[in-house]
Amino acid sequence: DAKTTQPTSMDCAEGRAANLPCNHSTISGNEYVYWYRQIHSQGPQYIIHGLKNNETNEMASLIITEDRKSSTLILPHATLRDTAVYYCIVRAPNSGGYQKVTFGTGTKLQVIP
Amino acid sequence: KAGVTQTPRYLIKTRGQQVTLSCSPISGHRSVSWYQQTPGQGLQFLFEYFSETQRNKGNFPGRFSGRQFSNSRSEMNVSTLELGDSALYLCASSQSDRAKAFFGQGTRLTVV
Numbered sequence: 549d550a551k552t553t554q555p556t557s558m559d560c561a562e563g564r565a566a567n568l569p570c571n572h573s574t575i576s577g578n579e580y581v582y583w584y585r586q587i588h589s590q591g592p593q594y595i596i597h598g599l600k601n602n603e604t605n606e607m608a609s610l611i612i613t614e615d616r617k618s619s620t621l622i623l624p625h626a627t628l629r630d631t632a633v634y635y636c637i638v639r640a641p642n643s644g645g646y647q648k649v650t651f652g653t654g655t656k657l658q659v660i661p
Numbered sequence: 662k663a664g665v666t667q668t669p670r671y672l673i674k675t676r677g678q679q680v681t682l683s684c685s686p687i688s689g690h691r692s693v694s695w696y697q698q699t700p701g702q703g704l705q706f707l708f709e710y711f712s713e714t715q716r717n718k719g720n721f722p723g724r725f726s727g728r729q730f731s732n733s734r735s736e737m738n739v740s741t742l743e744l745g746d747s748a749l750y751l752c753a754s755s756q757s758d759r760a761k762a763f764f765g766q767g768t769r770l771t772v773v
Contacts, residue, residue: 582761584762584764586704589749590766590767591665591751591753591764591765591766591767592704592751592753592764593764594761594762594763597761635704650706651696651703651704651705651706652703653703654703
């Protein structure tokens with residue numbers, strides 16, 4: 549499985565954009581990048597995913613570099629409720645019906661008032 | 662649409678006992694995955710089931726097992742509990758292999 553590397557922690561001022569980077573240099577051509585977040589003591593929450601193109605939804609934007617070796621999750625206007633651990637995940641290829649998800653240590657985002 | 666439901670939410674067991682945790686996926690979701698989360702190890706993949714078949718398994722001892730029923734509901738069992746098994750156990754369901762996964766609130770297991 550492709551591994552991901554994320555900064556351990558980041559701070560962001562409330563109302564500003566939060567840019568969370570993720571390196572996945574060993575990603576293979578058919579692997580997707582997924583982002584989840586986990587607010588304290590709750591189950592992880594899906595945010596967004598993408599393969600090659602940039603993606604945007606009501607929660608965030610995902611920017612994937614052209615070589616696909618890194619990506620950035622953007623929360624356009626961070627609020628205190630966005631304080632959470634953010635996980636960048638690369639899904640293994642669906643070979644023979646098998647799927648495995650590896651969570652890294654994630655980035656703890658602290659939104660500061 | 663109801664979310665992923667895990668029961669019980671909290672559980673206290675004694676070393677040596679066994680425990681069964683339950684997960685009801687979102688209606689229509691056929692894939693169910695289980696994870697263990699501890700402060701020291703983070704989120705670790707346990708196993709994944711699809712249409713009653715275990716398709717992948719993480720690096721856990723044989724004391725950890727699971728199954729999936731025809732209605733996609735899943736259970737995981739841990740036998741001969743150890744103190745180190747104390748953790749938050751999370752279940753996630755998805756519609757297809759690459760679909761986004763929806764997590765339940767988890768079962769917090771404490772082994773004393």
